[in-house]
Amino acid sequence: MPAVRIDAELLSWWLFLACAIGFTVMAVRDRDPLFFVSTLFFVAACLVFLIGRRRD
Numbered sequence: 868m869p870a871v872r873i874d875a876e877l878l879s880w881w882l883f884l885a886c887a888i889g890f891t892v893m894a895v896r897d898r899d900p901l902f903f904v905s906t907l908f909f910v911a912a913c914l915v916f917l918i919g920r921r922r923d
Contacts, residue, residue, distance in 0.1 A: 877920065884913040 887909040894903035 880913060880917050887913050
């Protein structure tokens with residue numbers, strides 16, 4: 868049976884994106900505009916890295 872190869876870098880970026888979404892939900896819940904804007908930048912950065920990986 869062939870071994871399953873896990874792309875650890877890709878997995879880590881998906882986990883970062885999940886964290887960013889969780890932080891965004893917390894920012895909305897706490898009604899903190901600075902926290903909300905910061906988390907949107909975090910989400911955007913994760914998406915840029917994930918989209919950039921597809922081009923390689």
